[in-house]
Amino acid sequence: MKYDRFVDLVVIGGGPAGLSTAISAKKNGIDDILLLERELCLGGILNQCIHDGFGLHLFKENLTGPEYAQKQIDELKTLNISYLTDAMVINLTKSKELEFIHRTGHKLIKAKAVILAMGCRERTRFNIQIPGTRPSGIYTAGTAQNLVNLQNIKIGKNILILGSGDIGLIMARRLTLEGMNIAGVYEIMSYTAGLERNIQQCLNDYSIPLFLSSTVTEIFGKGRIEGVNIGKVDKDLKPITHSERFVKCDTLLLSVGLIPENELSKKAGVKITDFTGGAVVDSELQTNIEGIFSCGNVLQIHDLADYASLEAKRAGYFAARYIKSKQKRYNRYKINFCEKIKYASPNYIVENKEAIIVSFRIKKPAKNVVLIVKDRENNILVKKKFIRLLPSELIQIKLEREVKSDIYLEIE
Ligand SMILES: Cc1cc2nc3c(=O)[nH]c(=O)nc-3n(C[C@H](O)[C@H](O)[C@H](O)COP(=O)(O)OP(=O)(O)OC[C@H]3O[C@@H](n4cnc5c(N)ncnc54)[C@H](O)[C@@H]3O)c2cc1C
Missing domain, CATH: 3.50.50.60 (FAD/NAD(P)-binding domain)
Structure with a gap:
């Protein structure tokens, strides 16, 4: 097959997740990055969110959507990360071949790793x-x-x-x-x-x-x-x-409601979970296809752009590590949860030394509850009280201890 270009890392989508993940990969040692965005400008859904309330966690500032996006775009440009706008990715294979349409024509490229950051659409x-x-x-x-x-x-x-x-x-x-x-x-x-x-x-x-x-x-x-x-x-x-x-x-x-845009992911053979409509991923945000990672709203619907950006930052870090070392996958353990929880992400934990972030949503509002995370031997990994939990809020917890078995999230 004749490729127009070989690239170390392709990021699909130029919203907050795509921008954050590309910046993170670059800062973690990957120089050869190409970000592809189908719209005429970068920024994703943030461009139309002219209200404030963005960036309180990440930038410790109260920004409008376009202001938030501009900060990320400025950093992308300062770091000299390549991007194309008006570039719609139309096909992705499990060998990480990508086809996209751009005003300069139809292109076929091959990547060592791909990060999916295509966001979501409305029901x-x-x-x-x-x-x-x-x-x-x-x-x-x-x-x-x-x-x-x-x-x-x-x-x-x-x-x-x-x-x-x-x-x-x-x-x-x-x-x-x-x-x-x-x-x-x-x-x-x-x-x-x-x-x-x-x-x-x-x-x-x-x-x-x-x-x-x-x-x-x-x-x-x-x-x-x-x-x-x-x-x-x-x-x-x-x-x-x-x-x-x-x-x-x-x-x-x-x-x-919102639906993660996973048509491309499915073409590549990425497994999708019914719980979120997003990819099945491990704690390194890697899908079942080696070298394909997923983050932001295409993985799970985030209520804040900051959370999408932070998740994407981790995906960029793990994708960079994958490209540099082609690290073998270690043991994977499953994350299970009780019937009060709607879903938990990621689906699997990879045994390694990194702290693991697990996010979950509850099915119905609950007051004065305790979240307990246990391993298979009933060791308590996390115990946290909540005065109330709401389905609208994505809750995130950090597992600091090394995990060596399946884990279970329980709400009491
Ligand atoms: C209307 C609205 C209001 C919101 N208000 C707030 C708020 O007040 N505060 C807050 O913190 N969060 C808010 N959010 C949430 C926040 O905007 C999202 O969490 C965040 O934008 C998700 O980032 P993303 O990069 O995953 O997705 P997106 O921002 O949707 O970016 C995805 C990008 O991928 C591109 N893309 C998709 N498919 C392809 C393809 N095949 N080829 C190339 N490019 C592709 C899209 O064009 C898009 O630019 C709001 C969201 C919406 C929808």
């Missing part, structure tokens, strides 16, 4: 199958954010938001500030999906009503959406008969 009406007509005026919250913040387009006057995910909450505030009316935020669960700080700062501070255990059961309108039926749901999330009421709106925003 649409199709994904949640809302019955009714098919009028215009229905957007995912992130698309609305792009139209309003980057393209200066007014998307409607009277907006109803389905789902209390962070993007929907942020858009409720944004559209209010732009002079639009928010008819309400409706959430099918009996608790919110977004961060507490966003409930306070985006809804409560603007007196925007939030309705829990409620969902859109039907969409009405010819040409443009005219309103929706809202139904209360029971404990199995099924609409309760005769609970429905009509609510007028000319725009419906969906903030009903």
Whole structure:
């Protein structure tokens, strides 16, 4: 096969995870890096997040999304890391061959290691199958954010938001500030999906009503959406008969979850877990395909860009070590968890001397609980009290002690 180029490390995606992982790999001794981004500029989803609240952990500053991205882009450029924008990767094989389309043509390159950092996309009406007509005026919250913040387009006057995910909450505030009316935020669960700080700062501070255990059961309108039926749901999330009421709106925003963009990963034979929609990885963020690593929102949905960047930093470190030493894989142990936990990442622990970061989400809100992490001999590796745990919060713990067996995460 005739390759256009051989590269030590290719990073796919130029969002906070891609930028952070490329910077980390470079700082850990890899010079030959190529970062590929399909958009015209670097920064990923941060470019449309013009609100503040970014960078509090990583930069100890309260930044807007574009300011956060710019800091990483500046560092990438200072370190002379090569990148191409307008470069869409369309194929990846398990031998780490990549095909991408760029304005200079169709390219085929071969890498020693690849880091997947493609982010995620939003769930649409199709994904949640809302019955009714098919009028215009229905957007995912992130698309609305792009139209309003980057393209200066007014998307409607009277907006109803389905789902209390962070993007929907942020858009409720944004559209209010732009002079639009928010008819309400409706959430099918009996608790919110977004961060507490966003409930306070985006809804409560603007007196925007939030309705829990409620969902859109039907969409009405010819040409443009005219309103929706809202139904209360029971404990199995099924609409309760005769609970429905009509609510007028000319725009419906969906903030009903994110899906990691793993189509390329699957082409390469990367195993995907149903729990997160992300790759199955070990504690070095390496997938089942040797030399292919995954980080950021393509691995698991992070509620903060800082967490995506920090995870990506570790992926860059491990990818650099892999390229330099082609280290053999040591024993791998499984991470198991109790039924109160929705998922834990990574899926396996590689036996080595590095501290291991495990992140997890809980299924339902819980108060005054204790997390216990045990090994197979029932030795307690971590014991931590939580006054409350929320499904919207990604919890991270560090295992400092060397692990030499499967481990189990339990909530008591
Ligand atoms: C609307 C919204 C609001 C948010 N608000 C906050 C907030 O207030 N505070 C906070 O800390 N976090 C916030 N977040 C979360 C934060 O933005 C994400 O956690 C972070 O952007 C994830 O980084 P990433 O690099 O994994 O993904 P992304 O930022 O999505 O970057 C992925 C990049 O990969 C590129 N890509 C994908 N496929 C390909 C391909 N085949 N070829 C080439 N390039 C490809 C994409 O174009 C994109 O640029 C928000 C997220 C969203 C969606």
